[in-house]
Amino acid sequence: MKNKKKRPVYFLSAIGKSGIITWILIILIWEIASKFNTPEFLPGPLATLKGLRELIDRGVLWDDVRISLQRVGIGWIRGIIIAVPAGLLIGRFKPIRFLFEPFINFFRFVPAIGFLTLFLMWFGVGEASKLMLITYASVFPIMINTIAAVSGIDPVKYQAAESLGASPLQSFFTVTVPGSVPGIFTGIRLGLSGAIISIVSAEMLAASEGIGYLIYTSRLYYRTDWIFTGIVVLGLFGFIADKVLRKIGNSAFKFYGIVNQ
Amino acid sequence: MLESKTTGKKIVIKGLNKQFEQEKKGLLFSKNINPDAVFADEPSGYVLRDVNLEIAEGEFHIFLGASGCGKSTLLNIIAGFLEATDGEVLLDGKKIKKPGSERGVVFQSAEAAVFPWLTVRKNVEYGLKMQGVNKKERRRIADECIELVGLKGHEKKHPSELSGGMKQRVQIARSIASNPEILIMDEPFGALDAQTRRNLQDELITIWKKTKKTILFVTHDLQEAVYLGQKISIFSAAPDAKIAMQIPVPYDYPRKLDDPDVSEFTRNVHKVLEEAINAHGAAVDKSA
Numbered sequence: 001m002k003n004k005k006k007r008p009v010y011f012l013s014a015i016g017k018s019g020i021i022t023w024i025l026i027i028l029i030w031e032i033a034s035k036f037n038t039p040e041f042l043p044g045p046l047a048t049l050k051g052l053r054e055l056i057d058r059g060v061l062w063d064d065v066r067i068s069l070q071r072v073g074i075g076w077i078r079g080i081i082i083a084v085p086a087g088l089l090i091g092r093f094k095p096i097r098f099l100f101e102p103f104i105n106f107f108r109f110v111p112a113i114g115f116l117t118l119f120l121m122w123f124g125v126g127e128a129s130k131l132m133l134i135t136y137a138s139v140f141p142i143m144i145n146t147i148a149a150v151s152g153i154d155p156v157k158y159q160a161a162e163s164l165g166a167s168p169l170q171s172f173f174t175v176t177v178p179g180s181v182p183g184i185f186t187g188i189r190l191g192l193s194g195a196i197i198s199i200v201s202a203e204m205l206a207a208s209e210g211i212g213y214l215i216y217t218s219r220l221y222y223r224t225d226w227i228f229t230g231i232v233v234l235g236l237f238g239f240i241a242d243k244v245l246r247k248i249g250n251s252a253f254k255f256y257g258i259v260n261q
Numbered sequence: 262m263l264e265s266k267t268t269g270k271k272i273v274i275k276g277l278n279k280q281f282e283q284e285k286k287g288l289l290f291s292k293n294i295n296p297d298a299v300f301a302d303e304p305s306g307y308v309l310r311d312v313n314l315e316i317a318e319g320e321f322h323i324f325l326g327a328s329g330c331g332k333s334t335l336l337n338i339i340a341g342f343l344e345a346t347d348g349e350v351l352l353d354g355k356k357i358k359k360p361g362s363e364r365g366v367v368f369q370s371a372e373a374a375v376f377p378w379l380t381v382r383k384n385v386e387y388g389l390k391m392q393g394v395n396k397k398e399r400r401r402i403a404d405e406c407i408e409l410v411g412l413k414g415h416e417k418k419h420p421s422e423l424s425g426g427m428k429q430r431v432q433i434a435r436s437i438a439s440n441p442e443i444l445i446m447d448e449p450f451g452a453l454d455a456q457t458r459r460n461l462q463d464e465l466i467t468i469w470k471k472t473k474k475t476i477l478f479v480t481h482d483l484q485e486a487v488y489l490g491q492k493i494s495i496f497s498a499a500p501d502a503k504i505a506m507q508i509p510v511p512y513d514y515p516r517k518l519d520d521p522d523v524s525e526f527t528r529n530v531h532k533v534l535e536e537a538i539n540a541h542g543a544a545v546d547k548s549a
């Protein structure tokens with residue numbers, strides 16, 4: 001009796017939590033809005049799906065996706081390699097912090113797109129300038145979160161390490177580094193979103209492939225449905241990548257007592 | 262030379278004063294603050310003034326005083342986390358300048374002090390690892406200490422899976438693993454519920470008897486002081502706090518706090534404690 005009563009409620013709440021309702025709502029509103037507009041101005045979900053199909057059939061979509069993901073991936077990983085050690089050092093050692101903090105607080109407000117033409121000039125029209133831009137975009141969220149994570153470590157932990165015989169170098173590697181892992185992980189997630197956001201700017205100029213290129217050039221052919229396809233693909237990629245990262249994080253760092261919601 | 266002077270005495274504190282930087286800054290750098298006003302409350306700016314103390318080897322020594330009286334400050338100076346403004350602290354005749362593994366510290370908050378990214382065993386092994394003890398030996402000592410604090414079977418757990426009392430046990434085991442000369446404990450059971458606290462107090466006595474360590478234990482809990490200590494140092498209130506009186510506790514372990522003799526004794530200690538706090542207050546009133 002009790003089970004029969006509870007099951008549908010549980011089922012409904014599971015649907016609510018899964019976000020399916022949100023997706024249905026978005027698609028519904030999108031479809032309704034598209035009925036009042038021409039497909040060139042606002043193509044509906046079905047038209048976008050057709051456009052997607054067309055891009056797949058022509059064999060261009062996968063190349064675009066692959067090249068963009070590759071750029072995002074390389075730029076993001078470069079960002080991690082630069083920002084995590086830098087953030088750890090800046091967060092832990094005061095002289096380094098005083099030296100670099102003004103730079104960080106200045107440049108973190110300058111968006112990657114602001115450097116677009118400069119990077120083209122400096123690093124040429126090839127891959128280098130695009131990767132630079134994506135790296136730049138992912139460095140700051142990772143670095144700032146790493147610094148915050150280091151500053152957030154309870155000083156008692158350093159005192160404990162010191163009184164157990166740890167040298168400053170040992171306490172850097174045994175307290176600072178592991179103690180800031182959850183914060184670094186949050187930074188890495190935000191860095192990925194920064195990288196994905198900047199891919200469109202990176203591929204806007206001087207590119208011949210990529211999702212950004214697809215979005216930017218489709219306007220020339222009035223293929224608004226392809227623009228939507230590009231947007232959906234980017235959004236989906238970010239959504240899935242973040243879900244995967246969070247899953248990894250939650251299972252790997254469970255013992256920190258912090259779970260990313 | 263010093264060593265011959267201090268035989269039998271584990272810790273000797275001589276003429277120790279402690280003045281905090283901020284209080285000095287208040288005088289030097291704040292233009293708008295009338296120095297008289299700043300120091301009306303704290304005539305000298307000293308938290309601790311002229312503290313002298315000798316602690317015997319193997320003694321279970323309690324620092325008892327009101328909150329904010331500077332007893333934790335003194336403990337931090339002995340641990341090496343703070344520097345004394347004047348005077349010195351000698352451990353086995355040698356002056357203490359910085360933290361060292363011969364002084365194990367058990368912090369008030371186990372939550373803050375244990376390493377959540379390490380398992381119980383790795384937490385306990387930490388100090389030994391830092392000191393370069395090999396893996397096999399580390400493991401042997403750690404398991405011994407884990408058993409001593411009653412955490413056998415929990416070696417592979419992370420602190421987030423443990424209760425507050427168990428985390429405090431991890432901290433105690435971690436300090437003991439390095440085989441320190443003295444154990445410095447800053448209100449370690451303050452955040453625990455009454456039952457857990459009593460259990461840990463009993464176990465601490467057992468550990469102390471087994472390991473024969475000198476223990477310095479800070480508390481503001483009179484009952485705890487009488488239950489645990491061989492000798493109680495009573496602090497007067499800050500500013501200018503000093504050790505007002507030292508009282509040996511003449512009872513065998515395990516003690517019964519509801520025993521008429523012991524409760525009479527506790528009442529007397531309470532009287533001394535109140536006098537120590539109030540005497541100072543009266544002095545301030547007179548000067549003001």
